Amino acid sequence: MKKLLLATAMSSSLTQDSIYLLFRIHVGLSIALGAGWSKLVNLSATTEWDKLLTHPNTLGAPDWFVQQVANLGFTFPSPYLWAALAVWGEFMGGLLVAAGLFTRLAAAQLAMQFLVLAFFWYEKPEFLLGMYYQQLLFWAFVLLSSLGGGRFSLDNWLGKRRPLVVAGSWKAGALTAVLSCLTLVCAQAQRLTEPNAVTRADLQPLLQPGWQGTLTYRDYQNQQLVTLPTQLNVVGSTPQELTLNYTYLEPSGKTVKGIDHLRVQGAGSQLSWDGLVMQVQSKQQLPQRTLRLVLVGEEQDDNRPATIRRTVLLAERQYSVRKEVRFQGDTTFLLRNEYQFQR
Numbered sequence: 001m002k003k004l005l006l007a008t009a010m011s012s013s014l015t016q017d018s019i020y021l022l023f024r025i026h027v028g029l030s031i032a033l034g035a036g037w038s039k040l041v042n043l044s045a046t047t048e049w050d051k052l053l054t055h056p057n058t059l060g061a062p063d064w065f066v067q068q069v070a071n072l073g074f075t076f077p078s079p080y081l082w083a084a085l086a087v088w089g090e091f092m093g094g095l096l097v098a099a100g101l102f103t104r105l106a107a108a109q110l111a112m113q114f115l116v117l118a119f120f121w122y123e124k125p126e127f128l129l130g131m132y133y134q135q136l137l138f139w140a141f142v143l144l145s146s147l148g149g150g151r152f153s154l155d156n157w158l159g160k161r162r163p164l165v166v167a168g169s170w171k172a173g174a175l176t177a178v179l180s181c182l183t184l185v186c187a188q189a190q191r192l193t194e195p196n197a198v199t200r201a202d203l204q205p206l207l208q209p210g211w212q213g214t215l216t217y218r219d220y221q222n223q224q225l226v227t228l229p230t231q232l233n234v235v236g237s238t239p240q241e242l243t244l245n246y247t248y249l250e251p252s253g254k255t256v257k258g259i260d261h262l263r264v265q266g267a268g269s270q271l272s273w274d275g276l277v278m279q280v281q282s283k284q285q286l287p288q289r290t291l292r293l294v295l296v297g298e299e300q301d302d303n304r305p306a307t308i309r310r311t312v313l314l315a316e317r318q319y320s321v322r323k324e325v326r327f328q329g330d331t332t333f334l335l336r337n338e339y340q341f342q343r
Helices: 002-006 014-040 049-053 063-071 079-099 103-121 133-147 154-158 166-193 200-207
Strands: 211-219 224-238 241-249 255-265 270-273 276-286 290-301 304-314 318-327 334-342
Touching (some): 224 334, 276 304
Antiparallel strands (some): 211 334, 241 255, 290 304
């Protein structure tokens, strides 16, 4: 166990070992502070030194990162758990790499994280030939997990300066490669078996301000479609509930307010929409990081029993909801209303 945790490879050149030390410190601290700690304290830039030094009571994975994790398919048992593990893994793993303590173990878990980022999160991954920093960091951590902390590391000092030869370090590198491949396979399998479960993280983009758009609805009196300019402001009422506040501008110039309440329930298999419990019929990730949900429920519409279907498209800057109604005895759905927003 000691060899596994503290083993390190050294060259015969102090110059090479010194350069490797600078490389290890740079990679470790840049990940610990720029990626891990910046997420924990919700930095907008790594130059906000006041937040880097102290920012009490706010340590935790930010909502936007939880959304990214959920979009990658890591939803069981919770995207919040995976997001927290990833953020603390970046922060603590980066510090351990910089210090040269348990370097191979810390670098191996970071290599697995950046494997996912480089080949799943990145929009157009290119193995080996792709020039983007996620893949560069992946290979950097593969290298660190293979060589360990080097001559100038706590691993070497704790190991009583009994270095393993470079030739023996292939085992750690091979282990990292195997673990990375397993992570790749598990992530793919999770995507294929992911249930149609909605999480609060899926709806997180709605909380961004500045939604402007329209409401188009069917007037049942004359069957005409009416379009009203509409503004949307969304508030997170509870950890599982969102309140959608609408402001409509009528043709007369009068403004009217409206509210919808959305609540995730049934472990994400159901969504309560203003009191109507709707089943999640399908959940898809479309191009441009757009989430598509199809929800189905039963209620009265125009005082008649009907099946309600809502089709939701949600991205960072686009949101639409198409509500369709199929009355009892009918075979086709009729457009009831449609919201379309951009910001």
